[in-house]
Amino acid sequence: MSDVQVRIAALWVYPVKSCAGVAPDEWLLVETGLEFDRAWMVVDVHGRFVTQRELPRMALIHTTVRAYDLVLKAPGMLALHLALGAVEQPTRVTIWKDTVAAYDMGDLAAQWFSDFLGHPLRLVRFDPEQQRLSNRKWTGAIEAENTFSDGYPLLVTSTAGLDDLNRRLVASGESAVTIQRLRPNLVLDGLEANGEDHVDEIAFDTADGPVRLKLVKPCSRCAIPDIDPLSAVPGHAVGDALAAYRADPRLDGAITFGMNAVIVEGIERSLRVGQTGSASYRFD
Numbered sequence: 544m545s546d547v548q549v550r551i552a553a554l555w556v557y558p559v560k561s562c563a564g565v566a567p568d569e570w571l572l573v574e575t576g577l578e579f580d581r582a583w584m585v586v587d588v589h590g591r592f593v594t595q596r597e598l599p600r601m602a603l604i605h606t607t608v609r610a611y612d613l614v615l616k617a618p619g620m621l622a623l624h625l626a627l628g629a630v631e632q633p634t635r636v637t638i639w640k641d642t643v644a645a646y647d648m649g650d651l652a653a654q655w656f657s658d659f660l661g662h663p664l665r666l667v668r669f670d671p672e673q674q675r676l677s678n679r680k681w682t683g684a685i686e687a688e689n690t691f692s693d694g695y696p697l698l699v700t701s702t703a704g705l706d707d708l709n710r711r712l713v714a715s716g717e718s719a720v721t722i723q724r725l726r727p728n729l730v731l732d733g734l735e736a737n738g739e740d741h742v743d744e745i746a747f748d749t750a751d752g753p754v755r756l757k758l759v760k761p762c763s764r765c766a767i768p769d770i771d772p773l774s775a776v777p778g779h780a781v782g783d784a785l786a787a788y789r790a791d792p793r794l795d796g797a798i799t800f801g802m803n804a805v806i807v808e809g810i811e812r813s814l815r816v817g818q819t820g821s822a823s824y825r826f827d
Contacts, residue, residue, distance in 0.1 A: 549733035549745060551818045552702050557726065558613055559666070560584040560691045561594035562604040563772065564726065569815035572754060572806065574688045576696035577728055577814075579608055581669075583625075583648070584691040585656055588663050590636040592691070595767050598660050599775045615655070623655045625666075636667050638691055644670035677805060681760040687805035695803035698762055699739050700727040704800065707736035708784060717780040724768040724781060727801055729756075729814070734822065737789075739802045743825035747809075747818055754809030754820075761791045761799035768800070 557564040560581045571578040585593050585601070595601045607614040608627075615623040630646035637643075645667040647653075652666040669675075669690040677687035677695050687696055700722065709719035722730055731739070739758060747754040768781045782798070791799040 546821045546823045547733055547738075549731045549820050549822045551729060551747075551814060551816050551820075552732045553722065553727075553730040554814060554816055555722075555726070555728055555730070556580045556608070558583055558606045558608055559604065559615070560592065561596075561598075561601045561767075562606055562615075563602060564723070565606060565608065567816075569813050571811065571813050572809050574696075574806070574810055575690045576692065576806070579613075580728065581689075581691040583613070583666055583668050584636065584638065584645070585660075585664050586636050586667055588665075590634065590667075592636065592638045593662075593664065595770050595775075596765055598662065599770045599777055600660055602770055602772045602775045604659065617659045620655065620659050623652060625652060630668050633670070634667060639693070641675055643675050644673040646670060677803075678760075681803070682757075682805050683759075685757065685759075685805050685807065687759075695760065696806055697728045697756060697804040698726065698801050699729045699731065699742075699745070699756070699758060699804050700725055700801040701731050701734040701737065701739050703732075703734055703736040703738065705730075708781070708800070711784045711787070712780060715780075715784065717784070720768075720781060721772070723772040724770075725800055726767065729804075731822075737800075738822075740799075741824050742802065742822045744807065745804075745820050745822045747814065747820035749809070749812045749814070749818070751812040752809070754812050754814060755807035756804045756809075757807050758802040758804045760803040761793055761797075762801040762803050763791075763794055763797040763799050764789075 555564045613625045631649040632647045648666040656664045
């Protein structure tokens with residue numbers, strides 16, 4: 544199969560893990576993925592991460608990254624402004640099986656999240672001195688760094704994959720959904736439905752030089768795609784639809800959508816919506 548031309552249809556950044564994302568026209572690529580992606584995380588009183596899986600209302604917390612601060616907004620709440628250059632006490636937190644160094648963001652942020660979500664919570668920021676690596680079983684020789692993502696720097700999906708999912712949803716009498724349900728970082732035009740499953744690398748020529756991304760692991764799916772990002776109401780239609788056709792033998796039959804990716808080349812270079820590149824397929 545020959546290489547195919549792809550185009551970045553959308554970029555998504557999620558500053559606070561499991562809260563709403565932002566869709567910039569252009570964004571910087573850093574060692575851990577898109578800059579500020581999952582740089583902050585909400586934790587419980589034991590320092591363990593919490594997500595929409597436990598607290599669906601996290602979907603209603605909207606984030607904006609400005610030049611000097613992160614702004615958080617939620618229904619019925621005054622906006623919370625956090626300086627990008629400020630942290631408070633060092634701490635240690637747990638995400639999945641990893642316990643890592645982080646910084647607590649202080650009592651005001653903790654109270655804001657606790658009030659809105661109805662549980663005692665704190666907000667933390669990833670310690671840039673901490674090295675948290677993706678699973679080398681999937682990345683091979685590449686040491687892929689992460690902040691608070693589930694385990695890989697980037698998640699890649701395709702517009703055709705979403706279109707295919709929506710055709711199935713509508714055919715079963717359900718409403719179509721937006722890409723926010725799937726929480727990707729890069730959404731690509733030019734691939735067949737779920738064609739990212741078979742892509743080895745994607746290369747972009749940017750103004751600052753080449754960017755090369757390697758797609759290494761299918762993204763297994765939990766209940767979050769079934770949470771409506773506009774209402775935070777959980778459902779089951781998306782999970783049911785995916786279960787009918789997205790069982791992945793590479794993950795022992797787990798339901799997958801999208802591919803986790805690592806950075807081969809291009810740190811400190813920017814990606815932008817509309818940028819074209821080339822996707823090369825692997826033969827396995």
